Amino acid sequence: xxxxxxxxxxxxxxxxxxxxxxxxxxxxxxxxxxxxxxxxxxxxxxxxxxxxxxxxxxxxxxxxxxxxxxxxxxxxxxxxxxxxxxxxxxxxxxxxxxxxxxxxxxxxxxxxxxxxxxxxxxxxxxxxxxxxxxxxxxxxxxxxxxxxxxxxxxxxxxxxxxxxxxxxxxxxxxxxxxxxxxxxxxxxxxxxxxxxxxxxxxxxxxxxxxxxxxxxxxxxxxxxxx
Numbered sequence: 720x721x722x723x724x725x726x727x728x729x730x731x732x733x734x735x736x737x738x739x740x741x742x743x744x745x746x747x748x749x750x751x752x753x754x755x756x757x758x759x760x761x762x763x764x765x766x767x768x769x770x771x772x773x774x775x776x777x778x779x780x781x782x783x784x785x786x787x788x789x790x791x792x793x794x795x796x797x798x799x800x801x802x803x804x805x806x807x808x809x810x811x812x813x814x815x816x817x818x819x820x821x822x823x824x825x826x827x828x829x830x831x832x833x834x835x836x837x838x839x840x841x842x843x844x845x846x847x848x849x850x851x852x853x854x855x856x857x858x859x860x861x862x863x864x865x866x867x868x869x870x871x872x873x874x875x876x877x878x879x880x881x882x883x884x885x886x887x888x889x890x891x892x893x894x895x896x897x898x899x900x901x902x903x904x905x906x907x908x909x910x911x912x913x914x915x916x917x918x919x920x921x922x923x924x925x926x927x928x929x930x931x932x933x934x935x936x937x938x939x940x941x942x943x944x945x
Contacts, residue, residue, distance in 0.1 A: 739772055740901045741859045744866070747898050748855035750783055751811060751891065754795045762787055779897035783890040802891065807921055808883045811851040813873045816880075819922035834869060838862035851877075855898065871902050875912040878905050882913075 735743070746765055749758055762784065769780040787795060803811050810816070814831075818824030831848035835841075840861045842848055858866020870877070881895035899905075905913075 735773065735776070735901060737863070739776075740867075741863055742768060742772060743776060743897050743901050744855045744863075744870075745859035746780060747894050748852045748859060750780070750787075750894050751855070752852040754787065754792070754799050756792075759787065759792060759795070776897050776900050779893040779900070782893050786890045802884070802887070802889055806883075806887075808917075809880060809887070809889075810921075811880075812847055813849045813851060813854070813876050815849070815921050816876045816916050817921075821922050831869065834862070834865050838865055851880075867902070870898070874899070874902055874905060875909045875916065877902075878909065879913050879916050882917075 746769055749761060749765055752758055765780075766784050766788075769777050769784065772780075790798075803809055807815075814824050814827040818827055828848055831854065832842065835848060835857060838857070838861050840857060842853065846853055848854075854866060854869055858870060877895055877899055881892050881899065884892035884895060
């Protein structure tokens with residue numbers, strides 16, 4: 720009889736090969752980023768790459784790809800801003816759901832910053848480190864293990880975002896579904912957390928995040944005091 724009880728990590732929703740999971744993350748990073756001229760110019764390449772994925776995950780990308788191909792660029796950009804920048808419950812900043820713009824969020828941001836720095840990735844000052852396209856790009860191209868770990872820790876937030884987008888009939892919901900298919904399934908505990916986040920909404924206390932988000936050395940200092 721074993722005296723140890725080993726809690727194994729659940730398998731991802733879909734049994735994808737490593738290169739397929741990284742491809743999903745890379746495509747999702749591009750599609751969830753602001754639809755500027757450079758991104759829209761890559762639509763044919765994105766579609767070709769998505770066509771190489773298994774049917775179950777490729778189907779998640781097809782609605783948003785069709786939308787981006789068939790909609791005027793200016794309408795795509797306007798809708799993106801209205802979807803992700805004007806609605807608190809559809810933010811692409813993962814720590815915002817639990818912490819809003821509070822000091823606790825600043826400390827949570829340091830965890831992302833530290834992971835990037837440990838992998839040798841330098842993040843510019845134009846975006847906070849918990850921005851989902853940034854994390855997906857990191858997981859796809861720099862550190863799939865560290866990136867997957869951060870994505871897995873935020874499965875409740877990703878599912879809440881997917882549900883929020885779906886409630887508003889946004890084709891971007893499929894992109895979230897594709898990402899979630901590469902991660903362990905939503906658990907009962909996750910569903911409780913999703914319900915809490917949905918009921919409470921992000922805290923609204925406004926404080927300065929800059930010192931916490933942009934100085935990774937602070938992470939090491941706080942770690943040393945624990």
